[in-house]
Structure formats: structure tokens, C-alpha cells
Amino acid sequence: MLPCEFILPGRPVSFQTKDQSKLHAWMAMVQKVATQSWEGDRPYDDYVRLKLTYYFDAPSGKEDSVPDSDNIIKPVRAALVGVIFEHDYLASDVISRRKNLNGSFRVRGMSPILAAGFIQGVEFVHVRIEYAPDPADLS
Template structure:
């Protein structure tokens, strides 16, 4: 795998969601993320067996979420598809950006699709991890 990219209509579900409300919002989130990921997965792609970098960007209308709480359900949802086990995630970049921001240059077709939908969404990218040198 070199690059796997997909979008999920949002807002995302926080890992904290299991502590309140009815049902199991975490399991519902994982199911949705997995279904969306499978739509973008091609038969030519190979599940990564080495270290990977996971990039998650939450494009929002109203910022009400701590982004650190959205990672684990997404990691779990794409385990076995993008990578064998989430222990392979050696690098993680999580961002949130307002949909009205001015950053729409050099976008991939997948990211362009997310903006075209006009709603909050998650843009998720899995790539092979770069070298493991520690930068200070």
C-alpha cells in the first residue's frame, strides 16, 4: 500500500460517546467508517503489513469536539483493511479545520468530493510510514 484515502460524512463520534446515551454509538461509528472505507478500497490495493501513518482531518461547521477522542474508533474500523493491526500505526496526524477555511488548493479528487457534499466530514489517509528517525 502506498496511499489509501477516503471520506466519511460527519461529524465523527467521540470515544467518550460510550459513556452517555442509548445504544452503542462507537460500534455504529466503526461500522459506518468501515463501510465508507470499503467503498474506496480497490482490489489492486494491498493491506499494509509494515508501519503506517494515519492522517485524520475533521472538516467542521461548528467546532464542539476534542479531536483526540475520535482516533481510536477510526483506527479500529479500518483494521484488517488498510493495515493488519492498529499497532502498525507509528505516526498519527489529527487535525480539525473549519469548512470555510481557505485551503482548497492542490486537493485530491477524494478531498474535493468531501467539500462538494457541503457537510461536515472526515478525510482519512493511510500511507506508508516514513523513516523512523526521531526529529527534535
């Protein structure tokens, strides 16, 4: 069940792309990896926090061709519907970040799944789905 995390190898595809075949292939891959990672017998039917971190490979200062973090949310969230959670609105908390693989990182406490992403040696998106925080907590 939750938390559930997995790695999506390669460069994410924006929902706004003109190449719909690329988008469909990306979403199919997201769905396949999510299905393999999900331990539940049916999709979760309560609110979740969706964390996406895109680890990209670009020279420092030359990051203009890297997809914006907000553009990778929609296709991933849409692909998770029916696999991880029942409806897209159940992803009530969404965190999306970008990090350059050419940067330095503190690795203490890194999950084995995230470590596997770095070992692959290619750009990747780390996806983590966890229980949503208490909606009454405004902090």
C-alpha cells in the same frame, strides 16, 4: 495500495461516548467506506502514517461542542484494523486536525477525494493512510 484516502461524512463519534450504539454505527460506517476504498487484496502489514482531518461546521468562536481531534482517532484506527492494516500499532504516525468549514482554504493541489468532501455540503472527516516515514529520521 498506499496512499489510500476517503471521506467519512457526518460528525465523528468519540470512543468515550455513552451511546455505544452510535459508536458501533460510526465504526461500521468507517469500516465499510475503508473497505470500498482499499485496493489491496489484504491488509497492509507494515507501518503507516494515519492522517485525519475533521472539517466541522460551527460559527467561529462557538466551537466548544466540536469533538476534540484526539477523540476521533481511536474509533477510526480501530475500524481500520483488518481492512487497511493488520494491527493498530502499525499506525505508527498519527496526525489529527480540526478545521472549521466556515474558514478560508487554499485549494491548489487538493485531491479529488477531498474536493468531493467539500462538495457534499456536510461535516466530514478526511482520512489518508500513507507509508510511514523512515523511523531513523528524527526530523
